[in-house]
Amino acid sequence: MSITETQYKTMWNRGYICAFIANALLCFSQNFLNTLVSEYAGILGAGTVMAGVITGLYFGISFAARPFSGPAITKLNKKHIMYFAYGMGVIVNVVYAVSANTGMFIVARILHGIQFAFIGSLNLVLAADYLPKDKMGSGLGFFGVGGAITTAIGPTIGMSVCDWGNATFGGTAGYKIVFLVSAACMLVSILPCALMPYKRESKEELDKLGKWYNNIIAVESIFPAILMLLFSMSSIMYTSYMKLFAQERGIENIGYYFTVYAIVLLAARPLCGKLLDKYGIKKIFYPAAVCFVASFLIVGSSHTLWMTFVGAVLAAIGYGAIQPSIQTLCVSCVDPLRRGAASNTNYFGLDLGYFLGPIVGGFVVDISGSYATMYYTAVIPLILGTIIFTAGWGKFKNYLK
Secondary structure, three states, X not given: OOOOOOOOOOOOOHHHHHHHHHHHHHHHHHHHHHHHHHHHHHHOOOOHHHHHHHHHHHHHHHHHHHHHHHHHHHHOOHHHHHHHHHHHHHHHHHHHHHOXXXXXXXXXXXXXXXXXXXXXXXXXXXXXXXXXXXXXXXXXXXXXXXXHHHHHHHHHHXXXXXXXXXXXXXXXXXXXXXXXXXXXXXXXXXXXXXHOOOOOOOHHHHHHOOOHHHHOOOHHHHHHHHHHHHHHHHHHHHHHHHHHHHHHHOOOOOHHHHHHHHHHHHHHHHHHHHHHHHHOHHHHHHHHHHHHHHHHHHHHOOOOHHHHHHHHHHHHHHHHHHHHHHHHHHHHOOOHHHHHHHHHHHHHHHHHHHHHHHHHHHHHXXXXXXXXXXXXXXXXXXXXXXXXXXXXXXXXXXXXX
């Protein structure tokens, strides 16, 4: 019996717990440095638009690599892929640390994108494989709690460590320390990968999946992936430009925005997961979309730290409910054996959204001269996503039967 056929009675099994820990360490490594990427690119000589391109390049490369990562995750040994992806994370962060110019930093960003093409969708597949079917919403909702915790502490600690390193050792030493800490974090994450139980699919199961190119995407998951694209496109603007927005408005201690966001997300993710299992996706999606739209309007008009906190609360509730809703839809509308293709399709949308978000944001700032205008503009993809969800729900709900 393969792992995809195992009927787990509880979500708290060894496989899910190991997948959760490994994912949490990955998220910490990313959140620890993500808010500093565009700033460090500027220090290395990149302009506003180029810094946005470099920030989004990570996701653009990941998007381009998915025709290879999706079939690999579906048909090859998932545990071996985990060792490769987490090990590559160590190398990538070391390359960040030794980058002395924009060109070398771009190389590191490209390698990081290749790594993410494998690790993001693989983590989602493994989490789903270890979950009981009636706990899929709760399990995937709670799976994001590790990310929520690291979102709370990662950016704030990362910026603090960077400032301390720069002040103590001078130059850009703080950034290099941040990258090396991220590398160490990825090294530690290999341990839960090793402890995770895993049994490969049988030859007969693998034969059912067909040729490798049949596992690049799951057609059933295309609509959810489009929604993921639009909502992630707006979401990434918070991480990429919040520090620069705060500098524009003269708001100090903006790192606490991420702390508030993550604390609320920590409560919202598991609660929304339970509500998903109880009430279904449609009843959760619309209130969440309204909260998410309101968060951008409030943050864009903020002149005080406390006002950004209100936006953080609404953003956490909104995106904290929408993301697991879309993920649940993606993996529930396919046979368990094809979750690799479904997860890959989901991450096609996520990657493209995260790639386009910083670039579009950079262009809006360049044209308008205002980060506030960028946040107002971010509501457009959210409204469009809500319209698409409404128009396609008739087809969505049939997949869940």
